[in-house]
Amino acid sequence: MFNTASFNFVKNLSTISTDLPKENRTISKSYTKDAMALCVSDAAKIGIDIEKKLKRSPETIIHFVKKYITFQIKSIPSDMNEQWFYKAWTAMESYFKLAGKGFSTPKNFVLDIEQQLILHDGKQAAWLEYFNIGNFVICICSDTAFSKQDVQISFHGWEG
Numbered sequence: 186m187f188n189t190a191s192f193n194f195v196k197n198l199s200t201i202s203t204d205l206p207k208e209n210r211t212i213s214k215s216y217t218k219d220a221m222a223l224c225v226s227d228a229a230k231i232g233i234d235i236e237k238k239l240k241r242s243p244e245t246i247i248h249f250v251k252k253y254i255t256f257q258i259k260s261i262p263s264d265m266n267e268q269w270f271y272k273a274w275t276a277m278e279s280y281f282k283l284a285g286k287g288f289s290t291p292k293n294f295v296l297d298i299e300q301q302l303i304l305h306d307g308k309q310a311a312w313l314e315y316f317n318i319g320n321f322v323i324c325i326c327s328d329t330a331f332s333k334q335d336v337q338i339s340f341h342g343w344e345g
Contacts, residue, residue, distance in 0.1 A: 211230050276296055
């Protein structure tokens with residue numbers, strides 16, 4: 186049984202997904218505790234990631250950078266904080282979705298958080314934009330340059 190917010194979301198999603206020609210449409214989705222993000226594009230390939238901001242220990246952040254990551258991150262700050270961590274994490278996951286291979290995506294890329302880019306062999310390969318909404322961080326990644334002004338955000342069933 187759908188509540189009103191869920192029904193409206195499904196109805197709006199149905200409209201979005203049928204309004205765009207299939208050959209031009211890209212859909213990416215991401216889930217985290219208490220939220221889902223969905224991105225639909227008729228202009229470029231896209232990937233999206235959403236993460237709920239949780240308290241992360243310095244050890245967790247260091248583990249992410251030094252042991253977990255197999256790709257390069259340009260200009261890692263000496264004072265890595267949670268904000269930086271969430272930018273790096275959501276960029277990685279949204280790029281994996283853009284590439285269409287998830288965690289099997291080849292790790293031969295460089296993440297440049299400051300310039301909001303993914304680089305391959307020194308060349309721009311993907312562009313990133315970040316959105317902070319409530320207690321969530323969202324990163325959209327595209328194979329075409331874009332800006333926040335190119336993104337329309339809608340909320341469905343959002344409290345607060």
